[in-house]
Every structure is written in C-alpha cells, then in structure tokens.
Amino acid sequence: MSRKYTIGVDYGTQSGRAVLVDLSNGAEIADHVTPYPHGVIDEKLPTSGQMLGHDWALQHPDDYIEVLRRSVPAVIKASGIDVGDVIGLAIDFTACTMLPVDEDRVPLCFKPEWQNNPHSWVKLWKHHAAQDEADRLNAIAAERGEKFLPRYGGKISSEWMIAKIWQIVNEAPDVYEATDLFTEATDWVISQLTGQFVRNSCTAGYKSIWHKQEGYPSREFFKALDPQMENIVGTKLRGDIEALGTKAGELTAAMAELIGLRAGTAIAVGNVDAHAAVPAVGVVGPGKLVMAMGTSICHMLLGTAEVEVEGMCGVVEDGIIPGYLGYEAGQSAVGDIFEWFVEESVPGYVKEAAENDGVSVHQWLTERAMQYKPGETGLLALDWWNGNRSVLVDTNLTGVLVGYTLLTKPEEVYRALLEATAFGTRKIIDAFHSNGVPVHEVYACGGLPQRNGLLMQIYADVTNREIKIADSKQTPAVGAAMFAAVAAGSSNGGYDSIVDAAGAMARVREETYKPIPENVAMYEKLYQEYTLLHDYFGRGTNDVMKRLKALKGQG
Ligand SMILES: Nc1ncnc2c1ncn2[C@@H]1O[C@H](COP(=O)(O)OP(=O)(O)O)[C@@H](O)[C@H]1O
Ligand SMILES: O=C(CO)[C@@H](O)[C@@H](O)COP(=O)(O)O
Known part of the structure; x- marks a missing residue:
C-alpha cells in the first residue's frame, strides 16, 4: 500500500498553518503559514472604522477560510504527493x-445588516471585555452552589463562552436575538468543510461548562443570569457533541475544489491548539x-481522578486523551x-x-540577557500584562516591575520578563502538584522553545524540572494530523486510537533543558519574593490595579 498522509491545520492568534504529515512516522513533509489578512482586530472595526473598547479582540471569519484556500494547496504542491x-x-x-x-x-x-455591530464578529x-459578566456569573454560580464551579478552579474566565455570550445579551440584545447558534470557531470551520454542524467535546467541556455526564448547567442557572438565556442550551447552544478523533463528516465537493483535496476526505471534529499538542509530544x-x-501558555496534564485545583481552567473527562481526565x-x-x-x-x-x-x-x-546570573538584574516582575488566567483567574490584574534604577538596561528588563513568566508557570505546577495531580516531567512545544534557549533554561531552573522539547515546529498541527488519522480509521490507512497514532508519530528532541543547581537555589529565593508580590496585588491586599483600571474607564 502507498504511504498515507493527513493534514493538520493549526489556527493560532496571528496566523494559521497547514502541515502535511506522513502517517508511518509523523514526519512533517511540508508546511505553509497564512497570516490572517485582518490579524487581531483590537482597535477599530474594518467595516465602519468604529473604535473598539478596551480589552476587545475580534477576528474575521473569512481569514480562517483563507488559511485553507492558501495553505492546503501549498502543502500538497510542496510535497509532490x-x-x-x-x-x-x-x-x-x-x-x-x-x-x-x-x-x-x-x-x-458577513451580513450587511449586522456587519457594523462589533458583537456580530468573532470574539x-x-x-477580555466580558470581565463584568464573568464576575457576576461566578457570584451567581457560587451563591447557587453550582456543582460545576470547582471543576473550573472556582471561577469561570471572561475568556470563555458563557461570559462572552452574556456580554452580547447585555450590550447587543438584537444580535443575541438574531443568532441561531453560538459556535466555537473550530466547530464553525469544520461545518464549512463538511456541510454539517457538530460540536467537539473539548471546547464544549473546557469553554462552555459542558460535562460528559451532567451536560450544560441548568435552565435555572441560565435564567438567573438573564431570563433571555433560560433556554439557551436547547437553542443557541444546541448541537451534537462528539469526542476528539471522531469523524465529523466528509469534505464537500465545493470545499474539495476550493482547497485541492478529494471530496469525501475524512474530517475530524474540531479541537483546541494546546490540547492537540499533547499526543504530538507522545504524552498519553x-x-x-x-x-x-x-x-x-496553556498547561495540559492528564489525571485519573477529578480533583479541585485552585484557578485551573478546567478538568474535562476525555478532554485531551480518551480515558483520562484532562486538566488545563x-x-x-x-x-x-x-x-x-x-x-x-x-x-x-x-x-x-539589532x-x-x-x-x-x-x-x-x-544574547545580552544571557550574560546575567539569576538575581543579578535586581529586577522582579509580575507577568500580568494581559491579566492572570491561573491561578487567580482575573483579567483585571495588570503588570508590575520592581527594582528599576538609573542603570537598568533593556536586556535586564527583558530577562526579568522572561523570568516572570517562568514564575507564573511555577505557580501553576505547584498548584497541580500539591493538590494530587502530580507533575513529574515537563514537555514544551510551540513557537517559544524553538526561538529562545535562555527562556527554556530559565523555566527548567525555576521549576526545577527537566524540560523535553517537541521535535516539531508545528506541534499542534501534527497533533491535529494524528486526530485526522484516527477520524480516517485504520481500515483507510489511519489509526484506531490516538494512543496508536501517538505511538507511531510523536517525536521529542534528544537534547533537553536540565535544571542547574545554583540557578535553582537563587530562583527559589526570587520565587518567594514573586509569591509575596503575587499575593499582595492578586489576592486583595491592595486592589490598586483594579482601581486604576476603573479610573482609566472613566477617563
Ligand atoms: N526570540 C524570541 N524570544 C522570545 N519570544 C519570541 C521570540 N521571537 C518571537 N517571540 C514571541 O513569540 C510569540 C509567537 O509565538 P508563536 O508560537 O509563533 O505564536 P502563536 O501563539 O500565535 O501560535 C510572539 O508573542 C513573540 O513575541
Ligand atoms: O486558551 C487556549 C486553549 O485553551 C489557547 O487557544 C489560547 O491561549 C491561545 O493560544 P496561543 O498562544 O495563540 O497558542
């Protein structure tokens, strides 16, 4: 039988990329990146030029189709298969x-009657403009004793689906009314490829408060948010929810022509970037x-029992790899x-x-930041330039840098920022590890490990753990290609399970980043200082960041 291939398409924040992968060994035969023509829309609407509020971030759905139009034919052409x-x-x-x-x-x-309303666009x-809704949602859920809350680390983020929908209800009830379905972009793109709408259990679980046994929250809960949302589960959130690796359908003739593949090609249900990356580094x-x-950074971990961990984004059964509880x-x-x-x-x-x-x-x-030893810059930062996702779950928190002097150099600040993000990761690892979801090994993938060795050494030193690096530039796309192989099935040259696909296709580099004992010791001291600052600004002792943000809103 001839070699078989699948294509994984990874939709990032700025661009989308397609990778054509050999199913026998996971080799990446060709890849192609399409930057989104409209990028991240965070200043003004491309149609009317209307200015957007603070914390808004939109995208253009046609940019996602453009990735398929350009990158899929490009990888076919480059590979010559x-x-x-x-x-x-x-x-x-x-x-x-x-x-x-x-x-x-x-x-x-896309519709003339709605295109000038920012709420009709992709969020x-x-x-992060739904923080008010997220705060109120969390208060109502806590008051009602909703069982789902602990599964999301005690707080639902303003980044997730229900807070975003509630913002639309509050600020654009006409858009809410006109909406037939609210969908994750990943499910929408799959519906464009197959002509059928099916939701995936990963985004439903992590982002839309859906539970494999219990389903979505109750009508009473949604009614308590807003009476207009009472029936949302059976209406605007309806749709079958399928497990990762399930075949969502087959490529339609029209899309086949547009992207240069055969009609009838198996298409898997949608997935999330970070979650797809897990089997691609061989973690099952x-x-x-x-x-x-x-x-x-998304931190992904598998466990065998459902436990509560402060500020985690969520724990979802089968949410990453079937058979395990997936923690994010x-x-x-x-x-x-x-x-x-x-x-x-x-x-x-x-x-x-430069x-x-x-x-x-x-x-x-x-190169210059590398010349400094841990602690030598005298600087310490809190990594909250875009709020704190874990463990505090608060997008109203902002950045801090302590220790400036008249002699501070830009490379020292840069190093302090690298270190701050490593301390943020250490907080997350500690939260899991000390709550019964052990972290023995750390794997890294994505753009940063390829680009910055200093950053990875700092992470190894701060977490005091060896870090293994994915042997791929496009790990989530390779993971998606594995799920495509599962959707196609072994009878067609694919695989029966994601564990089988990972066994044959996953790859990590031989060289790893190992903690250097003297750096570990110094970073331990700095981490204690980070924790003091973290708790002072993040746990309510001094809410100055929130007061400043409120004043900014009034200004
Ligand atoms: N040499 C570098 N060191 C640290 N960060 C870098 C470097 N080069 C680029 N970056 C950062 O990498 C990020 C993009 O990462 P990437 O994985 O490619 O994108 P995405 O998150 O959209 O998938 C940007 O935020 C950019 O600031
Ligand atoms: O939140 C998630 C996954 O749950 C990510 O999609 C989000 O952080 C964006 O990831 P990128 O940094 O663009 O790779």
Missing part, C-alpha cells in the same frame, strides 16, 4: 474563540505536563509580553544595533 493519498484533515484552534451564526451557519458579521480567545498518560508556549491551566500572555516590550518599550539604539547585527530585537536582547 498524490492527493489521493491524503486520507484525512483535522484542525485545532485557539479557544474560546467564538462567533454568532444564522440558520445557514453564515457568520452574522477572539483574548477578548498522567504525570507529564505539556506547555504549549507561544503568545500565551494557563497564562494569558507570555510571548505577547515579550512582543510588547520589543514593540513598545525598547530604545531606538537597541533596534538599530538591525546592524542582522538579528531580531528578541535575539539581540536575549
């Missing part, structure tokens, strides 16, 4: 990235934490903080020097 040997396609996405669609699954923002995962059992490190936690900004510094905060001389040396500003700063 026979398209008939591509047996499946699957995608993974940022989440909760959601949109309202009409009865024909047309996004409301990206990092749209407990004790091994996977960090998907890019714009943000995260940091809302990591690479984004480094990017902010590079774009908004380095002096002109750094940019010029240009003269022919390296990126990130590289220039990293």
